[in-house]
Amino acid sequence: MPDIRLAVPSDLPAVAALIARLNAAPADQSLHCAARTAAALRATLSNPEDFPGGWHRSFAVATDANGGLLAVFGSQFDPEGTLGWLWGPWCAADALWATVAPALLRTLLACLPRSVHRIDAFLHVENRQGLRFLQANGFSPGPPTLLYVADRTGWTLPGKTTLLPALRPAHEVAFARLHADIFPVHGSTPAQLLLDGRDDEHAIFAAVDGLRLLGSVCVSVNHAPLEGFVDYLAVRSTARGHGIGSKLLQTALHWAFETRRLPQTALCVTQWRTDARRLYEKAGFSLQATGVAVRRLLQ
Numbered sequence: 001m002p003d004i005r006l007a008v009p010s011d012l013p014a015v016a017a018l019i020a021r022l023n024a025a026p027a028d029q030s031l032h033c034a035a036r037t038a039a040a041l042r043a044t045l046s047n048p049e050d051f052p053g054g055w056h057r058s059f060a061v062a063t064d065a066n067g068g069l070l071a072v073f074g075s076q077f078d079p080e081g082t083l084g085w086l087w088g089p090w091c092a093a094d095a096l097w098a099t100v101a102p103a104l105l106r107t108l109l110a111c112l113p114r115s116v117h118r119i120d121a122f123l124h125v126e127n128r129q130g131l132r133f134l135q136a137n138g139f140s141p142g143p144p145t146l147l148y149v150a151d152r153t154g155w156t157l158p159g160k161t162t163l164l165p166a167l168r169p170a171h172e173v174a175f176a177r178l179h180a181d182i183f184p185v186h187g188s189t190p191a192q193l194l195l196d197g198r199d200d201e202h203a204i205f206a207a208v209d210g211l212r213l214l215g216s217v218c219v220s221v222n223h224a225p226l227e228g229f230v231d232y233l234a235v236r237s238t239a240r241g242h243g244i245g246s247k248l249l250q251t252a253l254h255w256a257f258e259t260r261r262l263p264q265t266a267l268c269v270t271q272w273r274t275d276a277r278r279l280y281e282k283a284g285f286s287l288q289a290t291g292v293a294v295r296r297l298l299q
């Protein structure tokens with residue numbers, strides 16, 4: 001049986017090399033890890049903004065008798081330490097899924113802060129071994145989810161588009177109601193967390209008609225890779241088809257590309273939301289990958 005242990009800082013080059021090699025293939029891909037090369041992975045894992053406590057504290061590794069790296073499984077947390085995102089698992093050989101992957105998961109779960117109550121993984125739809133493994137270990141799958149990306153190069157605010165303002169206190173209750181109406185409770189960040197989380201890196205924009213909220217969009221900064229992330233675009237059902245969704249999306253893109261000067265903007269959309277997909281494609285987003293999000297609640 002390989003040696004299973006928490007990572008140590010000196011594992012960094014081998015861990016980065018193994019992830020870069022395996023994550024290049026859809027059949028092994030974990031979409032929470034977007035860095036492409038070993039150098040980019042070393043930079044991401046060493047970045048205190050992404051891994052404030054040190055990446056090695058939340059990564060488990062399996063090594064052979066010569067110390068060679070066989071498998072890696074890691075996690076990342078939100079700043080409050082309540083939600084976790086899994087990186088991997090990555091196994092260098094098929095035989096490792098049955099014995100080594102479960103041991104890595106146990107090691108990882110044992111070192112999670114007690115405050116973490118939910119962990120999510122997001123694997124490429126072709127990563128069947130990974131999805132099978134996670135489902136066999138208590139993770140519930142969501143519907144297929146499309147990852148779309150738009151580049152700053154080539155983006156300009158369409159002529160005549162008026163930018164929409166940030167959500168004001170008077171519309172916060174309506175925002176929470178719209179959010180609850182449109183996005184499933186299971187799987188969505190609660191509205192209050194989104195409202196409380198607004199800062200330099202998290203914005204909410206709104207389309208209003210007097211005191212009525214017609215629609216809203218959340219946009220934030222991701223650090224690995226550095227990009228904008230658009231989330232929870234919603235237009236009240238009675239106000240759809242008049243260009244409000246498009247204006248909200250362009251306002252979010254303007255914030256990401258012009259205000260924050262981010263090189264790209266990403267978003268995830270469930271496969272069945274065809275209206276939204278059309279809107280994103282018209283705005284210049286293109287499909288990067290299709291994934292399946294899986295979730296396990298802890299405690």
Ligand SMILES: CC(C)(COP(=O)(O)OP(=O)(O)OC[C@H]1O[C@@H](n2cnc3c(N)ncnc32)[C@H](O)[C@@H]1OP(=O)(O)O)[C@@H](O)C(=O)NCCC(=O)NCCS
Nearest residue numbers: 233234235240241242243244245246268269273275276278
């Ligand atoms: C997706 C969503 C935000 C779109 O909002 P919207 O305000 O209807 O979007 P728009 O009006 O900008 O665009 C929708 C359509 O109206 C058309 N349209 C835009 N301006 C128009 C106008 N002035 N008059 C008539 N039609 C117009 C657009 O061309 C587009 O048509 P198409 O889809 O055939 O290309 C909305 O349907 C929604 O809230 N859906 C549920 C939540 C959701 O799926 N969110 C995405 C989660 S990832």
